[in-house]
Amino acid sequence: MNASYEPIRIVNWQAAILLWFQNKADILEEHSYQVRSAMESFPLPAVLRLKRYVKPWANGEARFSRDNVFLRDDYICQYCYKPFPTSQLTLDHVLPYSRGGKKNWTNIVTACKCCNHKKANKTPREAGMPLLKEPVPLNQRASQPINKRNKDQLPDIWKPYIFI
Ligand SMILES: [Zn+2]
Structure with a gap:
């Protein structure tokens, strides 16, 4: 509530x-x-x-923000599928920023520090780290x-x- x-x-x-x-x-x-x-x-x-x-x-x-991305993803790392406290979570660009990846609802997901480091400058496919779910905007209907x-x-x- x-x-x-x-x-x-x-x-x-x-x-x-x-x-x-x-x-x-x-x-x-x-x-x-x-x-x-x-x-x-x-x-x-x-x-x-x-x-x-x-x-x-x-x-x-919802407004696009760090907290709302974590909320959308239920505080679960989208690469190792485990929940973490926010202090251990980061925002990851699915398509890396250096390769033109945007900072928006469909290209940013919740990742633990370890997975973010491991995925580095790769796409999920290149890194062999499939996403838990397709990133979509957080909205009240969903x-x-x-x-x-x-x-x-x-x-x-x-x-x-x-x-x-
Ligand atoms: Zn992880």
Whole structure:
């Protein structure tokens, strides 16, 4: 949810954990099951509220920015398919900048530092590093909006927060 308590987006659990770890969101509800890492285990967040208000996107398309690229890619490196904290993530030009690659939604993807270094000045095909998914602009339609149609499929724990 936005800081205004307005439901805005469904994110996967890795993105939810990262928003919390990075102190960008408060956890309002937790699932009864736990996530385990090597060192500890903690409850999986079910409802998060952003600490800072995010402006709704004009024309359904989000502003092109580093944070929005990470959000579109669910904080997952598009070359090794693993989630990372933002401090470990970089923006990678799919077609390298030195070869005319543009800085836009369809040529910039999330990459961990290691993969970015490994891919270097190559295309994904040349580097033998296929992209997890085709990069497209982040828009509200693609981000699984919470609406009446899918209301019945939503977890019960979300329902008190959804005013539809
Ligand atoms: Zn990677």
